[in-house]
Amino acid sequence: MTIAVFAAHPDDETLGCGATIAKLAATEDVHIVVLGDGITAREASRHDRAAADALYADAEAATTLLGAASVTFERLPDLRFDTLPLLEIVWRVERVLREIRPASVFTHHPGDLNRDHQLTSRAVLTATRPVDGCPVRDLYCFEVPSSTEWGFAGVAPGFTPNVFVDVSETIETKVRAMESYRSERRAFPHPRSPEALRALARYRGSTAGLESAEAFQLMRSIRAEAVAQEEREA
Template sequence: MTRTVAPRTVLCVGAHPDDEVLGAGGTLAAHAAQGDEVHVLIVTEGSTAQYDDPSYVERKREEARVCADRLGVETVHFGDLPDMRLDDVPHVEVNAVVEECVASVEPSVVYTHSRQEVNRDHHAVYDSTLVATRPDSGVERVLAYETPSSTDWVGGGTDGFHPTVYVDVTDHLDTKIAGFAAYESETRAFPHPRSEESLRARATMRGAAAGVSAAEAFRLVTERRGAP
């Protein structure tokens, strides 16, 4: 029996510009290629804590838009909360940014940060995503992605990122790399995790674990099903 899957609405939540493509860029491109409506939410302005230049906020936004266009993302939403300071922002304010986007977009699938990593902005976004995707939200599936240069730097005293879901991105890896290349302010030279070579190596490694040429890895957070 052949089952036809209706197009879905997908939302990827990231704390900073480039988190979305680093963690789920190939998967978002795959969603777009199969006709799903894909949105990205960037919760912070992604600049002020790192660069003493207000113009970087708009630069990061433009890079995010170019990346989204390359991945096939329909809309990038911006939250404008302070970069690298979400642990100082009241939890309800972070919740509000994610809740407002979920209510507007009405996704059935949401991708967000893992809590098994070192970046506290990412922790806050993960926690707020759980609030925004509670049972009455209409969201059916929530998955946590890994973030190169953050998830993989967790120390031995902390539970690390252990994927439970792998998505074959063999046909979309080049699109992910092209999307990340839009973030000229964030790319680094190999062997830094935010380099083309490292991203390809990670995709190959995750693919080997899943029996495909290239994959992205996720941890299933929530799944609500009707029929089995």
């Protein structure tokens, strides 16, 4: 089974579902697509090509640690997705869907504080609409520490997880992958710190009777009879 992860910025894939990527990559092909550059909205780095290149290199290092099959960078302008027609973002997502035909997709929750996260979620939801030929059966939204919870349910309905993945054996891989992001990692008590990432995983795990978990909101799941038959025969 092929799986796609659509993230707005480098590090979102790790923060949102890094431990799940590491778990799934042991048996499945996981492809990461990063839509935005992640750094050019910062005054100090706006015209710093070396800083952007360093961030991409960090993302590639994180991808290697997580075991994903590939990472692709679309290089949309950081924190300025709303200056683009939504259709342009949808087209980029649709192109990837045609190329790799994933059965499952992970992306941002629409209630995040970050506008790029919101538009990524909307574009992915649009691109994966259940029409003839769409390969996507399951669409999951992840939470991004320092964005999803900081929306305080004031932007859109809050994150309400209903799927929990046991990541007791891969949470430390996620922490190491996040530490690869030299410009994005933070010290405790920031939500991106190693301590906070472990604490969130423990909390989400306790919700489902697990030691550590990553939580997702299942937005859509399609179980056609042909698919159900294939799964029974697998």
